Amino acid sequence: MPLMQGTKRSFRIWRGNSSGGQFKNYEIEVDTGMVVLDAVHRVQAEHATDLAVRWNCKAGKCGSCSMEINGKPRLACMNRLSDYPDGETITIQPIKTFPVIKDLVCDVSWNFKQLKRIPPLKPKPRDADGNYRMRQQDVERIQEFRKCIECFLCQDVCHVLRDHDQKERFVGPRFMIHLANLEMHPLDCDDRIPQVKNEFGSGMCNITKCCAEVCPESINLTDNGIIPIKERVVDRFYDPIMMLLRKRQSKRA
């Protein structure tokens, strides 16, 4: 780790609110081991006490300090200053997909509304002794999705939400993996596939995998979550053989 005790660094931080703003330059002294969030806090304490930033755990576990650092969506608490070349000015701005409230803080309430739209787990009955039994290998599959810290960086980079603003038609990668979590949950006995297609817009995802690339928890959203449920939608609604079989079954019933 390069020694940085007492050296100065420059930061360009976006300051403003919903009616507009601009980048401002700040120079602060930095110490060994500092992360970007530390730098933002030092700017706040020394130069701009009203600077708005969200943070909680400072250890990559709560997903509060999402922002764009040198144009890349990141958690500010998990990016060390030593990862950026000496002398380079580090540019910090709010995530783009959601409306800015002030400085680095965005209005992410749309995400909380999506969660409410998704029907909760519908658990099957317990075993006779009052327990549920599940195999580790079965739970591991969805434990990956349950690692999600709701930082919404995947929502931030999703083209459907970011560039095409299709929030009315697509819930975005975070909630696609939440749906995958419910769909693959060993206890769930709800049929979610029609809703995944019709209400949550699974067809909108064109598998560019940007969401998986930015995930700070390294969740493989696309390959492990989104593709499997898109396949279930295809099997149900677009596979001619399956459609024929279902038709015959329903006639028999």
Place this chain on the structure above:
Amino acid sequence: MSDAAELQTFEHDVLVIGAGGAGLRAAIECSKLGLDTGLVSKSLLGKAHTVMAEGGMAAALGNTDRRDNWKIHFRDTMRGGKFLNVWRMAELHAKEAPDRVRELEEWGAVFDRTEDGLISQRNFGGHRFPRLAHVGDRTGLELIRTLQHYGVHQGMHAHMECKILGLLTDGERIAGALGLWREHGRFVLFKARAIIMATGGAGRCWRVTSNSWEYSGDGYALAYDVGAELMDIEFTQFHPTGMVWPPSVRGTLVTEGVRGDGGILKNNKGERFMFGYIPERFAPETADSEEEAARWLAGDKNARRPPELLTRDVVARSIRAEVLAGRGSPHGGAFLDIASRVPAEAIKRKLPSMYHQFKELAGVDITKEPMEVGPTLHYFMGGIRVDADSQMTRVPGLFACGEASAGMHGANRLGGNSLSDLIVFGRLAGVGAKEYLDRLGSTPQPDAGQIERSKREATDILNRETGANPFVVHEKLQEMMQRYVGIVRIEDELETAIDELAKLRVEAATAKAHAAPQFNAGWHEALDLSSLLTVSEAVTRAALMRRESRGAHSRIDYEGERDEWLKYNIVIRKQPDGSMDVRKEERPEAPPELAKIAHATLDQLEGGHV
């Protein structure tokens, strides 16, 4: 806005303040019982300190070791708490935790499994058997996410990023609360017939802490201000293993799961030092040689537990003693080594988030190198005094649960007993609130004078011309508490702390926030100062009064537990003139049947003789 009638107003039957594990569980219970429920949090939903809880939740399910049962869990909890726990709370907790854990599973929580498909349980300090239901080392996230996802479908109304400035009363009874939206800085009135405080602790009073910015003790201070009592607040737990390097992450938690899964503590001479610090009380149940500890790790049920799994107070003090003796690690802690004992793949599987955290933040690969760790302020055992069964404070309509309440953990909390505390007492607070509301006659009305006072105090910070930088005042407070009210305490330092607190109070009263009220970090910091100072003073005064060393409270001038102090709780109440009344209050006698269990030998309990 000068007229209270113009305030944005919400009306709820019950307002839950705090949206961590306890608050969410309380709000779910209230909603299930048909109450119109509001839930207020200073952050976004799902970001509370609960997400940081790593190890697991303690519940005597008996899945991993059939010999476990509620009585042994109860005994472990009382012994961990040095017998100062409220007996009934420890009993309720041990009995109800298994049902609360099973209920979480039904709501979607996906715990790690045993070979036969049941909820797996892991070893932790102070617990006789593997007892912690867990999800790798991110159990807190699983808990909060499960409650959040389940809860939003139960009808509760979540009010996010809102700071409560003051509780409102009608006579003695709770009538509501005044809040402030962080987003735009406007005030909001919550009319509520009952309030549940689930605000967590106050680790931000210290410099080295595992707690996030939210843990400023708002719940303690708000409740104290309207007449609730604080109890045993001197018991502040220093978790033995926080990160000590690099400085920017100093204090960040390193889960006890590392020790539960085989990690050992070493000094700079490479010595495994915990064998030298085994207290007499725990000696019969602790391994006395590396050979026996190794057999325990290998699964020998006749071997005793390694000393690294002694209770947190013992381990934290031992690390401090090694550092003071000049045997500390380069950055003033100890080495925690799991790399030389557990295969790399198993470490990554069992402790994925620790692996990630050290790799990203410290550039350390814990599958190859030891971690550097040291004590960090983690948890408040004391807090708002409540009735054990209903969770109601002495203020009618005011309830508290989780870390905000006192009594469950006594002088020291066992790891894993917090997550189970949240769900057991969160639920009971909801039930208590419902029972209170069923008996309540007329609806209490908030007092307009109280509202105006709270608003004025808040806006003064913005309106004054000049004043202290609130970030600087907070930093001074943290340095002061770290220095004088730390892991070991002594009379003259505690007295110095009281003088320093008086000076800081004067300075804080002039704190100035610049610019507009919208999402103004400096303003919010200044508003939190008031709670931080009240709690710091309460801890310091109680620590001065308790002239013994017990659990998390260590006095150099009064070493060791003193039996006479086992008879008392320290209770703090606000006087009409605003001063802090601190007194010893005699504890009720222990219920004989519970005392018998707590004092039984393991052979008696495991043999079913008690």
